[in-house]
Amino acid sequence: MENDFMALEAEIVKTLKEIFDPEIPVNIYDLGLIYAIDVDDDKNVQVKMTLTAPNCPMADQLLSEVNQKVNAIEEVKKATVNLVFDPPWDKSLMSEEALLDLGLL
Numbered sequence: 001m002e003n004d005f006m007a008l009e010a011e012i013v014k015t016l017k018e019i020f021d022p023e024i025p026v027n028i029y030d031l032g033l034i035y036a037i038d039v040d041d042d043k044n045v046q047v048k049m050t051l052t053a054p055n056c057p058m059a060d061q062l063l064s065e066v067n068q069k070v071n072a073i074e075e076v077k078k079a080t081v082n083l084v085f086d087p088p089w090d091k092s093l094m095s096e097e098a099l100l101d102l103g104l105l
Contacts, residue, residue: 005039008075012037012045015069022058026101028066032093035084045070045079050089059083 016029028034028049036048047070051059063081070079091104099105 011073019065026098030095030098043075043077045076047081050084052089054085
């Protein structure tokens with residue numbers, strides 16, 4: 001059972017890595033916009049995420065894309081995306097790969 005949840009979480013992460021911030025050429029997972037992925041026993045998924053800035057003009061589009069793509073994963077019963085701004089995003093949340101891609105390392 002534990003392996004099922006780990007496999008599902010890995011599939012969710014893979015899916016999130018296919019979604020790119022429209023203003024920065026890095027996927028939202030490596031950008032550090034995903035704060036948590038919680039899967040319950042019924043395979044309902046809660047994605048807790050933020051944006052690079054609270055006034056991001058692409059916020060609705062990005063949230064909609066995350067919601068659609070995670071809900072499209074076959075094993076996911078229902079996905080909910082929760083937008084939070086605490087803690088605020090900053091570049092320290094980015095993966096080493098993202099920092100390299102952007103020339104920040």
